[in-house]
Amino acid sequence: MSAFKNEAAWIMTERAKELEVREGPVPNPAAEEVVIKVAYAAVNPSDWKMQDYPFLNLPYPFIFGNDVSGTVAQVGSAVTKFRVGQRVIGHCDSLLSLNTTNAGFQLYSTCRERVVSAVPDSLPLANAAVLPLGVDTAATGLYHDLKLPLPSLNPTATGKTILIWGGASSCGSSAIQLAVASGLRVITTASKANFDYVKSLGASEAFDYRASNVVDQLKTALKEGDLVFDCISTPDAQMACAEILSSIGGSYLPLVLKPEKGLPGNLEVQPTMGLAPAFTTSELNELPNSWGTGGAPHVGTAVWHDFMPKALETGKFQAKPEPLITKGGLSKVQEGMIILRNGISAKKVVIEIAGEA
Template identity: 50%
Template sequence: MSNQAAWLKAPKANLEVDSAPTAKAGQGEVVIKNAFLAINPVDWKIQSYGFPNYKYPDILGRDIAGEIVEIGQDVTRLHLGQRVIAHALGRLVGDPAYGGFQLYTVAKEITVASIPDSLSYEHAVVLPLSISTAAAGLYQKGFLEVPYSTIDPKPTGKTILFWGGSSSVGSTTIQLAVASGLTVVSTASKKNFDYVKALGAHHVFDHSSATAGCVISQSVSHQLRIYL
């Protein structure tokens, strides 16, 4: 399978579409034929500003959605032809083959999730890095370390505050926190109140209000145990 990528070949350079090595799945990996890609702030910031000691050329891109076309050894959860999303780890593993901005991306099984037929690639592709960021903050050792999310969570007695619950990461984190048994307090613009409540937030406040901090403090500060 012939591969092409949008390469970043030098600091602050434009992306250049050029040939890329053929993707090959190693142990615990799959190759995904990308249908949709998403752009994250980290992508354009690396391109626009450059990072110290950054290795060029590189393939940016963290969020991908597509179809599995190759399965590596010891992969147990996934199968050929499966519709999936994945957090592309190019920069983290130091290998452009794992970058998102190309036709075929190598992905670690642990960063890949299947998606239902009812969810389009276009809508699903924005989820991977958002989920990774939310999960790291909530569950990773040295961070909040709240209980893992479950289908039938037990109340923990803890309340968490999110400032900006309607953002990509905020939306994901609210849902995970509720599924972890936390009571969720969030801020949002008034137009997004219903959206944030639909995600599971128990209390929502207007972040644009000059008295937002005071109102939250007076209303629920006695409940708060975690701030984010």
């Protein structure tokens, strides 16, 4: 039994308007799990959307939160890659497993070892916290769905171009960098104010998604055999990406949300599940909230263990977007969710839970 005294920000009932800070679940890691003393926890759209418009069946009271950074507090019996006291980031799986110990908005969060990565001393934990869900969603679309070469510190050029729709988003920021690390040329959409930002991540060209002729511009910029990944998935973005991909003879379009209506072209569309890198397919099928998509544990290992630690240390992967830090601990999680609900650009809301030691 763990000796850690835990607290968490709970949503007590479905659609409750305010989270409540109460005693948290006692950490009890399985063999391949890591308990993280949380320094910072990032807020994602799924958090406020699950509060306002729950789209999964959850047992209440429940705890939200996907992304955490901090230090290892405890490891399961089969964990070999991490040690107590090590600085790490982790991707929490509570929305699928329904296990509140594996949620982010608490003092101690438990994560599967496959989706935990070491954080170099040069990278502040507040910045590192922006990464997990964005990276795993991008990695699922690129490697599990589109079957790109896995990321490398010294990639070999593939000769292909990929359009990342929504490059300034959290998922888009990671997708640009991972695609470049896989040897692809990247073009992306963003607001004009974020052109320099997306290019700093490795995009070769940026296109204004608000331009009336942006679809025609992008059709011209791509050729047969190139790829498209929709990291925004508003209805307009889905329609635009489907039209562009159809025009170059493409057949497979990864999206971050299911289409609300039919899309043009004879395309296979696949909503990317950001936690696929944490699970095998058989493990996913046993989960209460399995989304019916395949697992990809090899992607988790390749990205989080083989690539990310060295890429962060050498600066070949940037922890982006920048954190918008809300201080004050677990009582400020609701405030952070409201900030994100109201909309921000090229930043990610991060709650200071315990802070950097």
